[in-house]
Amino acid sequence: MGFEGIGASVRRKEDARFLSGRGHYTDDINRPGQLYAFIKRSDRPHARIASLQTAQAAAAPGVVAVFTGQDMAADNVGGLPCGWQIHNKDGSPMAEPPHPVIAIGKVRHVGDPVAVVIAESRQAAKDAAELLEIEYDDLPAVATTLDALEPGAPTVHDDVAGNVCYDWHIGDKGTVDAAFARAAKVVKLELTNNRLVPNAMEPRAALGDFDTSSGDFTLYTTSQNPHVIRLLMGAFVLHIPENKLRVVAPDVGGGFGSKIYHYAEEAIVTWAAGKLRRPVKWTAERNESFMSDAHGRDHVSTAEMALDADGTFLALRVATIANMGAYLSTFAPCVPTYLYATLLAGVYKTPAIYAEVKAVFTNTVPVDAYRGAGRPEATYLLERLVDVIAHDTGMDRVEIRRKNFIPADAFPYQTPVALQYDSGNYEMTLKAALDAADFAGFEARRAAARAKGKLRGIGISTYLEACGIAPSAVVGSLGARAGLYEVANVKVHPTGSITVYTGTHSHGQGHETTFAQLISDQMGVPIDQIEVVHGDTSKIPFGMGTYGSRSLAVGGSAMVKAMDKIIAKGKKIAAHLMEAAVEDIEFDKGTFKVAGTDKSKTLTDISLAAYVPHNYPIEELEPGLDETAFYDPKNFTFPGGCHVCELEIDQETGVVEMVNFVAVDDVGRVINPMIVEGQVQGGVAQGIGQALLENAIYDSNGQLLSGSFMDYTMPRANDLVNISVGTEITLCTHNPLGVKGCGEVGAIGSPPAVMNAVIDALKEYGIRHIDMPATGAKLWEILQANRPKMAAE
Amino acid sequence: MYDFAYQKPASVADAVKLLGDDPDAKALAGGQTFIPVLKQRLAKPSTIVDLGKLDLRGITVGADTVTIGAMTTHAAVASSEELKAKIPGLQELASWIGDEAVRHRGTMGGSLANNDPAACYPSAALAMDATIKTDRREIKADDFFQGMFTTALEPNEIITSITFKVPQKSAYEKFRNPASRYAIVGVFVAQHANGVRLAITGAGQGGVFRHTAFEQALSSNFSPDAIAGIATPPDDLNGDIHASAEYRAHLINVVARRAVAKAR
Structure with a gap:
């Protein structure tokens, strides 16, 4: 066994099963007597259901049942709940229209469930679904973010006037307006953050099971947070108490946020299993994923910076319209507010910030958190704005950043938008990234590329994000309807092996390895004797799941707390066995020693004594070595860093070719450098995807044009380039590990670096801004439109 | 299904x-x-x-022609050293179709019979004056392609083999749809003793077509410069969320010049 504690690049324990096809996913689970559900979905963006006849479908061969929204409502099934309440500027609560599990009366987006057919086979269910007789009265639809606010726009929900879910703000408007009034210069930028489809490799699936003997329900589902699903579905939708409902999220093939939410299909299969007394399985087809997984991003914003004469930021004013889609997905309202506008200080000491956010309903798939969730939108806005400031003022884009950085000695730093940063060093990551990317030598490379007809550009992004979510009292005061602590149960078994039960969930992050390293480091047990268990509400005390780069900062900290309890108890046992005072027992990597002597006991000696308490302080200590801890974080964590992108544009076709990408991130203490590198590379790949390729396009009638991989451009390996990852760290000051989180930094920091590089490549064309994605077709049109101007100059 | x-x-x-x-x-x-x-x-x-x-599988390389069985996979075409020496453009074209899995299943006959307007092979068949042999007759490529997803085949007619005239030089260049990787514009250029044939796939509303203006210019001067000034009207070209008709019209020139430049 080599070194496998904190800081070791241990190969991921879970990869052997994933890479050899032995992963165990929801669709791999089959229960005796299992039925199959097929969801008939609306092909209309907006329509009244004039008539829905199910008799023919119900009579088709193999069909066991057909259910509609009316059937579920009649059985007292509730609507899908929203987990976060935002308040309007005037203090009133946001509009929260009902979200029926299956549409009742109206359909509001293409993909909205209309009925479920349950049959002995998938084929039979699908065949029968074609016999459903549905008559729609089409209604005018509103498809785009901006169209939602047009006067006279169709309304998605009858009782939500003007399609406004909420009109929220943060910051001190008066101070900001005053700063703009005295500014030497104001730079304004309008920009959109393109809508994305998450496209996890594993499509969603759900299997409901009902035990006729005990009356217990079990839901197997592709979820990032099974306890949250149990809570939401049990309490609000199906009214099943926690003791009768088990939720299992086995191996899950990617989530990126899209598997956080409680989805209709989970409630449908669980409820139907109870009705039919048989297991019911649903597995999404890829085209269903496009129209039923929550989408991401989709903002339209105006940003203005007030500057003094030397380029110091005086105040930032932002107005954003955020698309919620047709219904509120579980955490949708918090994404464009508390996960977005609170990040608008970024790495800069802008003294005054005011942001207002209007969230709107449209006839599109619901939008919710997607890798980064709000922070990529804030970062993109800010880092594009800073480059535009450099463009408009003629100042150097690196120097203007340096001038406005929060200095390394200013922490803890209170921003004007609620957050207090605990640690960071933005100059350190900037310098490391510029050096690694040979930023200083770029102009020579630009000239060389020019000689072969390529427009080369380099772009930087100095970003910050808030993750490790989050202190329960803080988020509660901001509208969260849940706490955001995390839970760990550490069991040291009699012979010294360890099982740790975590409320976080791994769906690609490598928790089985990282957490084992963390336990190994503290407890001195080799990682192959440590099992990390997650994803089953019947095994794990409780947990809030994995999202917002929280697993290590919050879940890992809970493990540290649980281990502290184990060690404290172990010391008492060791003191008894070695006839020493507890105060004299020292613990280090698996060994309990009596200070100043050569007397010692191993962890195994102690665990054996704990479970076979023949010689044991039984009067004052319970047997066993099994401790649980709940950890509620004291603050968010604040990873940050610098991303540098170098690329070339083919002048003839407009196509961008990546040349180099450097990420230098401060993610706090690193447990496994190889996993951090992989996490950052994956995030950057998604960020490059957003910047250059991906775009969920609705036509003006609400049809999703990019509704399959034929038209939705996922980044492929040959669209990318080697992504060089470095870390330069400052420790988080408020969690026991000093960790910050690495899961989202890649997707947060990279899009503006790419776009800044694209626009830098077009320097001579006088381009100030281009919206994502910078496709070849779009850049070619820009080159065409600007070429005559160049010729005239 | x-x-x-x-x-x-x-x-x-x-x-x-x-x-x-x-x-x-x-x-x-x-x-x-x-x-x-x-x-x-x-x-x-x-x-x-x-x-x-x-x-219906196999590649037969003759002096002036190459005959390929209709059920020959793209992978077989892409990996044939003999073909690569004889018609490098065709071998390269096959190597760019779909992905590895698609290339090991997909066949030349299937592709031609389907005549997807963004498929690659139809351009090779037109540019190399191919003869498409079926269970009952021989059809010249110029007569075979009759518009998007439409061919001269009768409903129960089966392609058995395709015979290409070996050009002196050939090349295929493809500007891919970024999502599907089908051709937005694919150009097959073939220089024959009696003139140049150049066919465009991916761009035309009616599917694959020969670009006669390019062919004439290249027949007298086989160089990229010969066609640099020849514009293609966008009127009969496809436009979609990935590329407007105008972009395709522009790309036809760019891609054709690149094909000519690399022809060998």
Whole structure:
């Protein structure tokens, strides 16, 4: 066994099963007597259901049942709940229209469930679904973010006037307006953050099971947070108490946020299993994923910076319209507010910030958190704005950043938008990234590329994000309807092996390895004797799941707390066995020693004594070595860093070719450098995807044009380039590990670096801004439109 | 997919009969378009006649022609050293179709019979004045392609082989749809002793077409410069969310020049 504690690049324990096809996913689970559900979905963006006849479908061969929204409502099934309440500027609560599990009366987006057919086979269910007789009265639809606010726009929900879910703000408007009034210069930028489809490799699936003997329900589902699903579905939708409902999220093939939410299909299969007394399985087809997984991003914003004469930021004013889609997905309202506008200080000491956010309903798939969730939108806005400031003022884009950085000695730093940063060093990551990317030598490379007809550009992004979510009292005061602590149960078994039960969930992050390293480091047990268990509400005390780069900062900290309890108890046992005072027992990597002597006991000696308490302080200590801890974080964590992108544009076709990408991130203490590198590379790949390729396009009638991989451009390996990852760290000051989180930094920091590089490549064309994605077709049109101007100059 | 009957005949004659006896029967070659269509329930054939057992595979390289069996996979075309030496453009074209899995299933005959307007092979067939041999006749490529997803084939007619005239120089250049990787513009250029043939796929509303203006210019001067100034009107070209007709018109020139530059 080599070194496998904190800081070791241990190969991921879970990869052997994933890479050899032995992963165990929801669709791999089959229960005796299992039925199959097929969801008939609306092909209309907006329509009244004039008539829905199910008799023919119900009579088709193999069909066991057909259910509609009316059937579920009649059985007292509730609507899908929203987990976060935002308040309007005037203090009133946001509009929260009902979200029926299956549409009742109206359909509001293409993909909205209309009925479920349950049959002995998938084929039979699908065949029968074609016999459903549905008559729609089409209604005018509103498809785009901006169209939602047009006067006279169709309304998605009858009782939500003007399609406004909420009109929220943060910051001190008066101070900001005053700063703009005295500014030497104001730079304004309008920009959109393109809508994305998450496209996890594993499509969603759900299997409901009902035990006729005990009356217990079990839901197997592709979820990032099974306890949250149990809570939401049990309490609000199906009214099943926690003791009768088990939720299992086995191996899950990617989530990126899209598997956080409680989805209709989970409630449908669980409820139907109870009705039919048989297991019911649903597995999404890829085209269903496009129209039923929550989408991401989709903002339209105006940003203005007030500057003094030397380029110091005086105040930032932002107005954003955020698309919620047709219904509120579980955490949708918090994404464009508390996960977005609170990040608008970024790495800069802008003294005054005011942001207002209007969230709107449209006839599109619901939008919710997607890798980064709000922070990529804030970062993109800010880092594009800073480059535009450099463009408009003629100042150097690196120097203007340096001038406005929060200095390394200013922490803890209170921003004007609620957050207090605990640690960071933005100059350190900037310098490391510029050096690694040979930023200083770029102009020579630009000239060389020019000689072969390529427009080369380099772009930087100095970003910050808030993750490790989050202190329960803080988020509660901001509208969260849940706490955001995390839970760990550490069991040291009699012979010294360890099982740790975590409320976080791994769906690609490598928790089985990282957490084992963390336990190994503290407890001195080799990682192959440590099992990390997650994803089953019947095994794990409780947990809030994995999202917002929280697993290590919050879940890992809970493990540290649980281990502290184990060690404290172990010391008492060791003191008894070695006839020493507890105060004299020292613990280090698996060994309990009596200070100043050569007397010692191993962890195994102690665990054996704990479970076979023949010689044991039984009067004052319970047997066993099994401790649980709940950890509620004291603050968010604040990873940050610098991303540098170098690329070339083919002048003839407009196509961008990546040349180099450097990420230098401060993610706090690193447990496994190889996993951090992989996490950052994956995030950057998604960020490059957003910047250059991906775009969920609705036509003006609400049809999703990019509704399959034929038209939705996922980044492929040959669209990318080697992504060089470095870390330069400052420790988080408020969690026991000093960790910050690495899961989202890649997707947060990279899009503006790419776009800044694209626009830098077009320097001579006088381009100030281009919206994502910078496709070849779009850049070619820009080159065409600007070429005559160049010729005239 | 919907239920269907499945037949795997051992002879071309049997296959033709099965297809002829049942107007709702469909032939299955490599299935790389057809099976996704079936899975999405966009077609409801009564019977699928699998051509996989027919002896229609193989590459025969002659002095002036190359003949390829209709059921020869893209992977076989892409990996043929003999073909690479004779018609490098065709070998390269095959290596860029789909991905590894598609190339090991998809067939040349299937691609030509389907005549997807963004497929690669039709451009090679036109540019190399191919003869498409079927169970009953020979069809010149110039007569074979009759518009998007439309060919001269009769409903029960099966392609058995394709014979290409070996050019002196050839090349295929493809500007890919960033999402699907089909051709937004694909250009096959072939320099023959009696002149240049150049065919464009991916761009035309009517599917693959020969670019006669380019052909004339290149026939007298086989160099990229010869066509640099020749614009293609966008009127009959496709426009979609990935590329406007104007962009395609522009790309036709760029891609054609690049094809000519690398022809060998």
